[in-house]
Amino acid sequence: MSTTLVPDRIDAKTWTRFTPGQRFARYTVYFALVLALVVSARSVEIIPEFLWDAPEQMQDLFKRMWPIAWAHYPGGVHDALVETLHIASLGTLFAVIMAIPIGICAANNVVPSKPINYLAKLVLVASRSVNSLVWALLFVGVFGPGALAGTLAIAFRSIGFVGKLIGEALEEVPRGSIEALQATGSPWLSILSKGYWPAVEPAFWSIVLFRWDINVRESAVLGLVGAGGIGLALNAAIDLFQWDRVAMCLFAIFVVVIVAEIVVTQIRKRVL
Amino acid sequence: MTTATPTTLSIKHLSKSYVAGKPVLKDISLDIADCGITAIIGPSGTGKSTLIRCINRLVEPTSGEIHFEGGNLVALDRSGLRLARRHIGMVFQEYNLVERLTVMENLLTGRLGYVSPFKAWLRKFPEADIARAFELLDAVGLGSFANQRADSLSGGQRQRVGIARALMQEPKLLLADEPTSSLDPKTSVEVMALMRDLCHARGIPVVVNMHDVELAKRFADRIIGMSGGNVVYDGGPAGLTDDVLKSIYGGEDWLQ
Amino acid sequence: MSSTAVQPPAPRVAFRTNWWSRAAWIALAIYVVYAMSRLEITWDRFVLGLGNGAKFLDRMFPPHIIQPDSLLKGLTESLEIAFLASALGILISLPIGLFAARNLMPVWATWPARAIIALCRTFHPVIVAIVFVKAVGFGAMAGILALVVASIGFIGKLFAEAIEEISLKQVEAVRASGAPFMSVIAFGVMPQVFGRFVGFATYQLDSNLRNSTMVGIVGAGGIGGTLFSAFQRFDYDFVCAILLCIIGMIMAGEILAQWVRKVFLERGKVDEE
Numbered sequence: 001m002s003t004t005l006v007p008d009r010i011d012a013k014t015w016t017r018f019t020p021g022q023r024f025a026r027y028t029v030y031f032a033l034v035l036a037l038v039v040s041a042r043s044v045e046i047i048p049e050f051l052w053d054a055p056e057q058m059q060d061l062f063k064r065m066w067p068i069a070w071a072h073y074p075g076g077v078h079d080a081l082v083e084t085l086h087i088a089s090l091g092t093l094f095a096v097i098m099a100i101p102i103g104i105c106a107a108n109n110v111v112p113s114k115p116i117n118y119l120a121k122l123v124l125v126a127s128r129s130v131n132s133l134v135w136a137l138l139f140v141g142v143f144g145p146g147a148l149a150g151t152l153a154i155a156f157r158s159i160g161f162v163g164k165l166i167g168e169a170l171e172e173v174p175r176g177s178i179e180a181l182q183a184t185g186s187p188w189l190s191i192l193s194k195g196y197w198p199a200v201e202p203a204f205w206s207i208v209l210f211r212w213d214i215n216v217r218e219s220a221v222l223g224l225v226g227a228g229g230i231g232l233a234l235n236a237a238i239d240l241f242q243w244d245r246v247a248m249c250l251f252a253i254f255v256v257v258i259v260a261e262i263v264v265t266q267i268r269k270r271v272l
Numbered sequence: 273m274t275t276a277t278p279t280t281l282s283i284k285h286l287s288k289s290y291v292a293g294k295p296v297l298k299d300i301s302l303d304i305a306d307c308g309i310t311a312i313i314g315p316s317g318t319g320k321s322t323l324i325r326c327i328n329r330l331v332e333p334t335s336g337e338i339h340f341e342g343g344n345l346v347a348l349d350r351s352g353l354r355l356a357r358r359h360i361g362m363v364f365q366e367y368n369l370v371e372r373l374t375v376m377e378n379l380l381t382g383r384l385g386y387v388s389p390f391k392a393w394l395r396k397f398p399e400a401d402i403a404r405a406f407e408l409l410d411a412v413g414l415g416s417f418a419n420q421r422a423d424s425l426s427g428g429q430r431q432r433v434g435i436a437r438a439l440m441q442e443p444k445l446l447l448a449d450e451p452t453s454s455l456d457p458k459t460s461v462e463v464m465a466l467m468r469d470l471c472h473a474r475g476i477p478v479v480v481n482m483h484d485v486e487l488a489k490r491f492a493d494r495i496i497g498m499s500g501g502n503v504v505y506d507g508g509p510a511g512l513t514d515d516v517l518k519s520i521y522g523g524e525d526w527l528q
Numbered sequence: 529m530s531s532t533a534v535q536p537p538a539p540r541v542a543f544r545t546n547w548w549s550r551a552a553w554i555a556l557a558i559y560v561v562y563a564m565s566r567l568e569i570t571w572d573r574f575v576l577g578l579g580n581g582a583k584f585l586d587r588m589f590p591p592h593i594i595q596p597d598s599l600l601k602g603l604t605e606s607l608e609i610a611f612l613a614s615a616l617g618i619l620i621s622l623p624i625g626l627f628a629a630r631n632l633m634p635v636w637a638t639w640p641a642r643a644i645i646a647l648c649r650t651f652h653p654v655i656v657a658i659v660f661v662k663a664v665g666f667g668a669m670a671g672i673l674a675l676v677v678a679s680i681g682f683i684g685k686l687f688a689e690a691i692e693e694i695s696l697k698q699v700e701a702v703r704a705s706g707a708p709f710m711s712v713i714a715f716g717v718m719p720q721v722f723g724r725f726v727g728f729a730t731y732q733l734d735s736n737l738r739n740s741t742m743v744g745i746v747g748a749g750g751i752g753g754t755l756f757s758a759f760q761r762f763d764y765d766f767v768c769a770i771l772l773c774i775i776g777m778i779m780a781g782e783i784l785a786q787w788v789r790k791v792f793l794e795r796g797k798v799d800e801e
Contacts, residue, residue, distance in 0.1 A: 022791065025791040026791055026792065029788050029791055029792075036611050037611055037612065037615050039608075040607070040608035040611045040612050041612060043604075043608065044605065044608040044609070044612065044668050044672075045605070045667060045668055045749075046667065046668060046669045047665065047667065047669070051664060051669060053664070053665075054663050054664045057662065057663045057664065058663045061659065061662055061663055082566075083566070083567065086563040086566060086567050087567065089559070089563060090560065090563050090564065090567065090569070093560065125779075126775075129774075129775045129778050129779060130771070130775065131738060131739075131741065131742050133654065133742050133745060134742070134755070134771065134774075137755075137756075137759050137767075138584075139577075141580075141584050141759070141764070142577050142578075142580045142581040142584050143573065143574075143576075143577035143580065144577075144580075146567075146568070147567035147568065147569070148567065148568070148569050148573055148574070148577070151567060151569060176364060176366050176367075176368035177368050177369060177370045177371065179330055179364070179368060180362065180364060180368035180369070180370075180381075180434075180437070181370075181381055181384065182330065182357070183328055183330060183357055183360070183361075183362040183447075184357065184358065184361075184362075184381060184382050184383075184384055184385055184437075184438075184441055185354045185355060185356070185357035185358035185359075185384075185385030185441075186354075186381065186384035186385055187354065187384070187385070187389050189389035189390075189393075190384040190387070190389040190392045190393075191384075192389075193389065193392065193393045194370060194373070194377070194381050194384060194392060194393075195370055195381075198370050198371075198372040198373050199370070199371070199372065201372065202372075217650070217651075217652055218652060220651075220652060220655065221652040221654045221655055224654060224658075224745060224746065225745065225756075228567070234655070234658075238658060250651070250655070253650070253651065253655070254647075254650050254651070257650045257651075258646070258650065374543070374544075376542050376543065377543070380542075395542075395543050397542075402542045405542070406540055406542075418540065418541075418542065419541070419543075419544050
């Protein structure tokens with residue numbers, strides 16, 4: 001390793017005390033990794049017969065998927081697909097509306113109160129730790145099956161993501177311009193709208209678009225637990241073993257996700 | 273100019289220590305008269321900037337009193353401080369404009385203390401404010417730049433916007449924290465001249481700290497020399513002899 | 529005042545109206561109203577749900593572990609799935625990412641590699657898991673394969689981008705010494721991307737851990753199955769207990785990943801200097 005030798009030597013000179021510790025930590029990680037892998041591989045339940053069977057089954061699956069049931073699209077897929085997009089968009093919007101105040105509370109320079117910062121961060125972490133499918137399960141339990149549950153699931157899962165990034169963007173706003181507004185005697189809300197907002201605006205839109213892109217992907221599965229969207233159509237087709245219709249759904253998801261990604265990258269390139 | 277004009281600002285026994293037991297400002301008392309430029313000079317790290325920032329409490333003083341418009345700034349609560357700050361303009365070394373707003377919007381941030389946040393957000397500023405903003409823009413020579421974004425301006429132009437923003441407040445006192453340190457020598461002179469002319473015309477006293485002694489001598493009516501957190505010289509620019517400068521900065525090699 | 533600049537133009541407008549942004553805001557407002565009516569999201573439903581929510585929460589607390597065996601088994605299985613899927617996924621995605629790097633590889637190699645990555649990235653792991661459940665049957669294997677696919681999509685893409693950003697000077701220096709292709713990769717490319725690689729490998733492990741708790745919903749092993757069946761039996765107190773365990777596990781994983789990143793990235797930083 002020609003390039004890493006030199007830094008290591010510098011390491012040894014300036015950080016002699018820490019090098020053995022670092023080494024030890026690194027070897028611990030390697031060892032733990034290998035151990036975890038070995039233990040996992042030995043104890044995980046895999047039925048070999050199923051595995052040998054897999055290529056055949058896969059072939060069978062693809063054979064059943066082809067030809068794709070294009071005719072199913074207008075009647076069975078289109079509405080569900082549009083619903084998925086609405087769930088993703090509205091979910092992102094609701095998330096942003098809720099995430100802005102929480103993100104502001106999480107930024108120490110905007111709200112200089114440690115307890116409020118920690119409380120806001122706790123809310124954000126809680127939101128991120130629960131998968132959108134779990135949020136969907138919970139909201140289906142509360143609101144019954146349908147798009148409302150899906151929209152709220154997307155929204156609640158996204159709060160953590162959007163809020164965390166908004167908070168971080170706010171904390172990176174240069175102190176100078178904020179100080180200047182404070183010196184003019186501006187009220188807090190005006191400093192927020194005329195000092196912080198212009199500074200984080202590009203980051204904000206970028207975060208929103210990024211999350212919308214992710215949400216388009218995520219909202220496609222929500223139907224599996226009854227929370228609306230194309231997942232419902234997919235689930236129905238799978239339950240009835242109509243694999244050509246499954247293929248239709250998968251294809252529709254594929255196209256929408258790719259188009260969403262292209263739209264987002266284009267907007268980011270042109271506008272932001 | 274320590275003549276008997278009525279005082280605008282009166283600092284009494286001001287001390288500041290960032291770390292307990294290591295004061296940056298040691299019991300400073302000063303009266304700032306009703307007009308003219310007061311320049312604070314001194315070596316780096318001697319508390320010039322801290323002194324300026326203590327006046328409008330961007331830095332909280334540790335002890336002492338600052339009397340301004342009949343009240344003690346140090347004793348004010350948050351909202352009282354906010355109202356008092358509206359009457360104190362400030363110009364910064366790094367201009368501190370809101371980069372992504374237009375020049376006009378930056379000027380109008382000087383009025384934020386008077387406009388409700390909601391109206392400010394909708395950019396519904398009073399007609400009079402907008403008219404005055406245009407007037408000030410003409411005065412600083414940036415009349416055609418109103419709709420340009422601040423980040424498209426040069427350093428000198430930004431500082432002119434900074435001065436105009438401070439004057440939008442119709443301040444009773446202007447603080448300037450190293451306003452020329454980020455500018456080239458020619459622009460520095462232009463900016464100082466602009467500040468002097470505009471403030472003189474409006475009768476606004478200016479407290480400015482600077483590290484360029486020649487510039488201070490050229491523009492200031494009164495010079496305060498600081499060293500080690502104490503005021504070691506207070507008088508006109510003419511009295512700033514080499515001996516005095518030595519007592520402020522120490523050593524003598526740097527004097528020609 | 530030296531430069532009295534250009535004379536200002538006659539009509540003086542304080543603010544230029546941004547018609548585009550106004551139109552966009554109006555369009556957004558119209559869209560929201562339309563979409564909400566289509567999804568039948570109404571205030572009444574929301575309020576009605578809130579009442580349900582109170583009952584729901586009431587039944588969730590206090591959390592109660594009804595089947596400790598199944599909980600423990602599910603959690604370990606999720607962990608195993610996450611570990612194995614990450615290892616396999618990273619192993620497979622390295623060559624694919626390398627093939628997809630446009631600065632090192634010819635077009636005939638980058639195009640198929642990029643297509644594979646795009647395909648892997650498109651589908652949510654749970655959807656991929658459905659397909660694998662059909663192919664290899666219920667159980668952990670389907671989950672592992674689904675997460676391998678997800679890992680390939682994620683790591684392959686980032687790895688390709690990381691390689692595309694490296695400095696070619698170092699690569700050329702190694703090439704100039706007459707090194708064979710594999711040595712060019714090992715000495716010219718790998719040292720430059722190692723730090724970032726550790727970054728996204730730990731991220732992927734973290735992300736696989738999260739998803740490994742979910743693939744069980746479609747029968748692909750792990751705690752998700754236990755969770756879903758508890759839901760369907762309306763054992764909400766058990767659901768709550770499972771959720772708390774999952775959150776605990778994920779947070780522990782996140783802390784661990786952060787620590788690992790710290791251990792390795794200190795060296796990564798030195799490498800850059």
